[in-house]
Amino acid sequence: MNEQIPAIQSAAIAQIASIADERTLDEVRVAVLGKKGTLTLAAAGIKDVPQEEKAAFGQLLNAARTAITAALEEKQSALRDAADHAALAGIDVTLPARPLAIGTLHPLTQIRDEAIGILRRMGFALADGPEIEDEFHCFDALNTPADHPARNEKDTFYFDSGKLLRTHTSSVQIRTMESQSPPVRIIAPGSAYRRDEIDATHLSVFNQLEGLYVATDVSLPDLKGTLEYFFHELFGPDTGVRFRPHFFPFTEPSFEIDVKLHIKGQAPRWIEVAGCGMVDPAVFEAVNASRNDRAYDPDKTTGFAFGMGLDRLAMIRWGIKDIRLLIENDTRFLKQFA
Ligand code: DAH
Secondary structure (H helix, E strand, C coil): CCCHHHHHHHHHHHHHHHHCCHHHHHHHHHHHHHCCCHHHHHHHHHHCCCCCHHHHHHHHHHHHHHHHHHHHHHHHCCCCCHHHHHCCCCCCCCCCCCCCCCCCHHHHHHHHHHHHHHHCCCEEEEEECCCCHHHHHHHHCCCCCCCCCCHHCCCCCCCCCCCECCCCCHHHHHHHHHCCCCCEEEEEEEEECCCCEEEEEEEEEEEEEEEEEECCCCCHHHHHHHHHHHHHHHHHCCEEEEEEEEEECCCCEEEEEEEECCCCCCCCCEEEEEEEEEHHHHHHHHHHHHHHCCCCCCCEEEEEEEEHHHHHHHHHHHHHCCCCHHHCCHHHHHHHHC
């Protein structure tokens, strides 16, 4: 019995020494130290050892377990070192690292964030609304009659359900006034959709920024001052800004805003950048009817609204000739706005 333990020990250690992979090492660990391992089974024999030899037997057993465990651990770390070395073979750690391509903000994101920043400093809060709209919020409540050309199936994407992809962000005006009482001062950036022929200046989806300010004493000079300030912040203090009378169903009076652009090597010219006007009383009445109260009584409430195309502003700011560049994700183009 006393020879059995040292024999198991030396056999195990010899076997461990010859092992070349971790899996075999695990098998040997189980075969010797596991529940049915050779050493474990031999240890169970202690009950048959005479009382006076039990202590010596125990010592042999412990010494064997310690020696075998140490051999297993040593072998395991040697195998792992060897694997690490093999993995690194052929790699030149002195080579310079490959440069990481770091992304930049898309020009549309840049101009949108800038526009939002300017308007927030003037007290406008962000508002939001769905892109899949109903005719009431996109047209009817905005005083746009059923026979208006914008409502034509040729110009607007309709769903079979009668819903539609909003043709402008102006629908957010209605949704905001339905849920909040005056005063309101909001801006709503977002996508708008039209069935336009796609060319250098038109896509079927584009980005708008809507604004609405309603209180008890909002006047035309407030509208002019706010938007003049906005375009001076965006395009520089020397930029000419003019308001041209126009028509929108939802504002009266209405204007289009042009900015005077100075492009190097070209004669300065006026470019249309936004629509705006004083909120038409009919819009307030539509909101009142929907809310079922008189919170927006046109005798006490006035407001202005505006809407502009962010794609257009980006094209003007950077002299981008083709709107399609904004959606093609060509990094050679996008890199220029880093
Ligand atoms: N909704 C108009 C458009 O898509 C833009 C616009 C014009 C918005 C005048 C307004 C506004 O709020 O007052 O062309």
